[in-house]
Structures are given as structure tokens and as C-alpha cells.
Amino acid sequence: MNKIIVVCGATASGKTALAVELAKIYGGEIISADSMQIYTDMDIASAKATPEEQQGIPHHLLGFLKPSESFSVADYVRLANECARDILSRGKTPIICGGTGLYISSFVDNITFDDSRCDYEFREEMERFARENGNGALLEKLRKVDPETAETLHENNVGRIIRALEVYKTTGHTISYAKKMSRANPSPYDFIMLTIEYADRSVLYKRIDRRVDAMMERGLLEEARSCFGQPNRPTAAQAIGCKELYPYFRGEKSLDDCVEELKLRTRQYAKRQLTWFRRDKRIRSVVVDEGDTLESIVDKAKEIILMA
Secondary structure (H helix, E strand, O other), X not given: OOEEEEEEEOOOOOHHHHXXXXXXXXXXXXXXXXXXXXXXXXXXXXXXXXXXXXXXXXXXXXXXXXXXXXXXXXXXXXHHHHHHHHHHHOOOEEEEEEOOHHHHHHHHOOOOOOOOOOOXXXXXXXXXXXXXXXXXXXXXXXXXXXXXXHHHOOOOOHHHHHHHHHHHHHHOOOHHHHHHHHOOOOXXXXXXXXXXXXXXXXXXXXXXXXXXXXXXXXXXXXXXXXXXXXXXXXXXXXXXXXXXXXXXXXXXXXXXXXXXXXXXXHHHHHHHHHHHHHXXXXXXXXXXXXXXXXXXXXXXXXXXXXXX
């Protein structure tokens, strides 16, 4: 009665298609775990599932927030819990689907978040430090006080780096310590966690390249131009799929060069996602071989679920 299926993995790996098929089989509804798909007006850049791809399966936490609004991991855990309880109360199976590892791990581990105060002056100071010294220097500052959290963050994730530094400054302990303490209460849910992994990673990279080409055909350039013209979108404006096209708008690079850069950055992001999910030994891999059909991938996932 409290089982939740998690389908996670790299971008363009086929998570949505698998989650939708599993929802059909197990009477499920999908809860998105993607930090960019929460925003409106970014359907293409965030690779949000189209109505056709959703196939009538209810999807939650998609496109409900304006790009100018802030949203935290704590917000995600709270809303995901609300969705899961509602879905379970109706006799359905919640299926978490996405590639934002921090969202997924925080929800699965039932992380509670401290109520340390916000120090806006300190945030501005750290933002200025990053602008003047680079994001890498900011991450190194965090590494000196909280190497465990620093190891999980990319240097471009300035907001979360600053938040981790802020927690240390205002509470005297690290955010990684706070997370360990918050795990005292186990999750009320029973999770079956799957990730899609390609036996030949070059197949995944080819899928990424094809997806970028398809996004451009669907109108990514116009969507990115709109984002570029609205500076009050600090988080959304840095989404992969938008910022790589900004040099074209500024006349600094050709469109072809920007598209190639987008493909490269997306492949690099996929590699970081794979590294994140491999660290969690609870996650079982659905290994996809070249030539596998969606039907065969679903069969592999069902085997894992039946054995759980």
C-alpha cells in the first residue's frame, strides 16, 4: 500500500517512456523529479513530456512555477510528499520520474530541512565573490568547510553552493551534517528504484544529439531568446538548453557552434547524472543494449520490480 517506484537516470535515456509504460501496468501516476521542468515557458529546453508522450497518464509537478520564482529542495520534498500521499490514498502507485538526483535522494531518504535563517547580506557577498573570482573558487571555499557537500555539487550550481555556505555560517554545522541528523526518521514509503543505463554509452550520447536537433526543430531558439530577454529568471535562465544559445544572441558565435556546445554540455551533464545515481546502491540498473525496444526495456524493469 505504500510502494513507490522511482525511474531515474541520465537525460535522454528514455525515463519518461519507461515510467509511462509502468504507470499503465501498475496503475500509476507520475511525479516529476526535474529541477527545470517545474517552470512554465520552458517546455522545450527542459524536455518536458508532451501530452502525446504522457499518453493520458497524470503527471504532477510539471510547469507550475514562474521562472522568476525561487524553489528549493525542501519545497520539492514537501510537494512530492503531498502528491505521493494523495496518489496512494486513491489506490494508485506513485512513480517518481526524473534526473535531478538531489530531489530524488532527499525525498527517498526523508530528509528534513533546518530552519536556519537567511542571511541576504552574506548571499550577496558570496555572489560578488563568485563573479570576481569564478564559480570554482566559490566551490573551493565550500570544500574547505564541507567537503562532503562540495563533492556533490557542480561549480555552476552557485545557488546551492551559497546555501551550503550560508547554513554553515548561520548554524555552525555543515549542511551534510544536518542531512545526516535528519535521516533519523525513515521514510514511510517502500521504494523500488530503477535507473536506465546503456551498455554502450555512445548510444546514449547519440540519443542526446538527436534530442537536441529535435528541440531546435520544435522551436528551442525562440524559447531561449525569450528567456535571454528576461533577466529576472536567475535560475531558469541558466538551464542547459538556454544559456548555450546566448552567445548567438550576443553575436559572439554562430548558431551551429552554439548547438554543438549545447550537445557537449548535455553529454557532460548526463555523465554527472550517471555518476550520482551509481553512488546509490539501492538503485537497480535496467541495462539497455543496442537494439532493445521499449517493450524489452519494460520487461527488464518488470523483472526487477517483481523481485523487489
